[in-house]
Amino acid sequence: MIYEETYHYLLKHVSSTEFDTCLYSLLHSDWDGVIQSPLHMMANGVGTSEKYMKQIIRKFTSPKDGSPQIFVPFQQDGEMLYKFNLGPTSNLGFNYKTDRYCKKYRFFFRDAFKGLTISAKRLLLMGAYRMSVSKSEEVMFDYHEIVSEPTPLFTRQRLLESIETIYRAGLGDLVKISFTCKSFSKKEFIVFTFKEGTLGDFLENRAERAGLRRTIFDSGFPGHINDAVSMELERVGKYVFRSFLKDAKKTDTPRDTQKELLTLARFVYSQALKKFGKALLANKHLLTEPKQASAYLSTIVYNETLEQMAKYAHRAESIKSLLDREHFHKEISEKALGREVNYMEVSHHVEPIRLKFQQADFIHTILNGWCEEWLISRVKTVTEEAVGDVSATENPHDQKRTAFDYITTLRNDTYDQLDKLLALIEKFGNAAVAPSTQLYPLTKKRETIQSYFAIHRERLDALSACSS
Template sequence: MIYRETYNFLLQNVSSREFDACLYSLLKIDWDGVIQATSKEVADAVGTKKKYLKHIVKKYSKLLSRKVLVAFKDKYILNIGKPKNLGFDKRTDRYCKLFSFFYTPEFRSLPLNAKRLILMGAYKMSTTGSEKTVIEYNDIVPSKRSEGNSFFTRGRLLDAIQAIQNSPFKSFANVSMISTIRDRQELVWFSFENGTLDNFEKNHTERDLLRQKMLKAGFLGMLSDSFCEDIQSVGMSIYNKLTKLEKTFSKEDGPVRGVKEELLEIARLVYDRSIKKMAIAMNKPDHKDFTTETKKASAYFSAIVRDELTQEMLKYQNQVDNYKDLLSSNEHLRGSYQMELQYDEETGKALLGDSLKTANQTVLDLEKYVRIARVLSNWDEEWVKARANTVVYEKNEAEKSDEVASPKKRVWNSKEEAITHLKSAKKKASEQILKLIALISKNGISTESNKVNANRVEKFEDIRRETVDYRVQVLWKTKEQYESYFDELSKEITVA
């Protein structure tokens, strides 16, 4: 999708070849906005040389009004629009589809202003849903009453229309100037080829990455598109749910710096680790049907994701506990944080001593960890309750309607059947927690981020609790809460 921000960038900031390179990159970005294509692949696709593409990368990696390309390992993040393909809101978001004609030699051979004009018409076509559309002249060429687009004059607009009409691209779209009969208002009329609205390219980058990761993790079988789509839907739900919860908490309690970015990193980490475990599981004889029973496979994958996210939740809860102990037990640190700030008389900036800087950073870290732990805890709770609520919902809906149920919906023919299924869901939820308790009790769970934070704490004094004990306590408490919830739902069905 070409979101409004990307659309404006293409209209105002790029050359003809940069225009093509950006459009191609939109087909090759993953959920994190990383362009999963080499310089040679992009250069070959847009008909330029690798050397020139390096010049483009260098240009947009510099800080202009903002960095358009941000270095990420050996690749780049496209830092405009909504590169994650997530969080789309159909009520507010406007976008242009990646129409197939954008990737044709006919389009790439057009001069820059002709490309700009076609993009404006395509954007209007996407938002109106009509292959025949008009744009007011003053919305293209600036006047005293409208801003228009600074790169267009009347002469440039007419030249762009002429270039389109005299080019092979005319087979994709006709563009001309018209005027209304009543008030003689000038309009630019676009008539795109029939079927254009349904002829667009899709970004399959994540699907390709999924197949690559499964292969590298040891699964050598073929993965169908339907299998990939079901696994990807679980992965996308991690991103969407975590960002949605953070947005809700930010509205309630205010935003916390760095939380959203770290949650997205957690989502990617959990998704990738879960793919590796899924690949190993699919080599087992009991799971050979996963390639065809894709819903069953996605349910299994979802359980793996839940395990991984629960581990992350425990890590962050442990960090919260560490930092609270640090601030409450260390007089030097607490005193530094609570002391009154002093300010420079000339600049008005706060004068921070080393101890005060450390204290402020510790409190900021604590605030971030509290929010992340809360988001992950809520995700886990909703994941478990969703399985319980689905049982009750399907049971109630079956009772309310005499219609034939959808094949995708399970129908409970009796209370006993619904309760049996609910008990099974409860057992699975408990078993997952017990498995984690056994894993932590045996090995503990450690990451590089924990080591860094532990070192920061130990600089003041060794006040950390025993990590394993604390996490096990949290898991036992969570297990009891979930079991109580399932039991209450079973009672509701029994008395209904």
């Protein structure tokens, strides 16, 4: 989407080619706002040379005169990428139901539009933005919204020239721009009448899907992932991002913690896709079974999240052990200041450590809850399907056996994963933390899972008895 912040920036701060570069970036950014397009593709998509595109990137990454930084550069897998930094991403802060935005209408990417002057582009953007917000293909502006003092976007002459440029470029079939006046007030208005159907004629951002396919390809699977399977895998990814951030958005969670969760969601999803790609060579049937493919990926995501939960639990306990060494912090503070210090000064010294602990502990809690919800959802679904189908099937015992086998496999796989994590912590855990303390989060998790599986096994046994 063209967010409100982006809209206002485009109206005042860019050249014609920079305008097109921003729109291209929005169309090719993933859920994190990262532009998934190399330099030569950006230049070709915008319709300029690579040399000039490099100049635009330099301007956007190193702004002057207090302008915002539009592109944030960073290295990823040895490649220089850029994050579009104007307006929120859908994952952090943007709300489709309440926030104002303009859709990426198809005409923004037509050659006729790219050839317009910057004033003509801005005029069409104003009309399109109001169309998107009002959801009406006929919109109206008070004349002084466009031509106003002391720093007008347009003079009357520039406005007339922009309208003429739009028609001369052959865009008269897209929009009619006219002047009207209310007789009782003599106020002048500008009316945009867009072609019927324009409101729904916008381009979908497929950058995330392209990234998904590239990740699977890079993992060693050379085949094509069709749209039906890709969409189901994307749904798993969206669930990971939204569920990781759900509780963080409900509370006054610090922004850096939300960003840490966002980074973690991307890591878990990417790692799961890599493992999914490796598994496809032996499970090619998933390429024709979208629902099975998403269920398979979801299980990998669960195991990845379980591992990250263990890591954050260990991190929180390690930081807490450091926090608890009050005498150690007092000595460091006194050595740094060259004098005795009081409790408040020591507390100030350890505040950054305390914040790190709170973040690690919070994220551990989020991931722990996520793993429980995922497990409960899967087991509950299978059990309820077995209960609901027992009266409708001629072989209720087979139905019960299928559910029992699934739950047993899920339980054993979870136990195996927990055992591996416990062994790793015992071998590589922080020596400053007591082994029982380090292992407690996972042993507690195992006890909880054991109880939960036992309850559902009894329920299935009861189902079997009733159907006998």
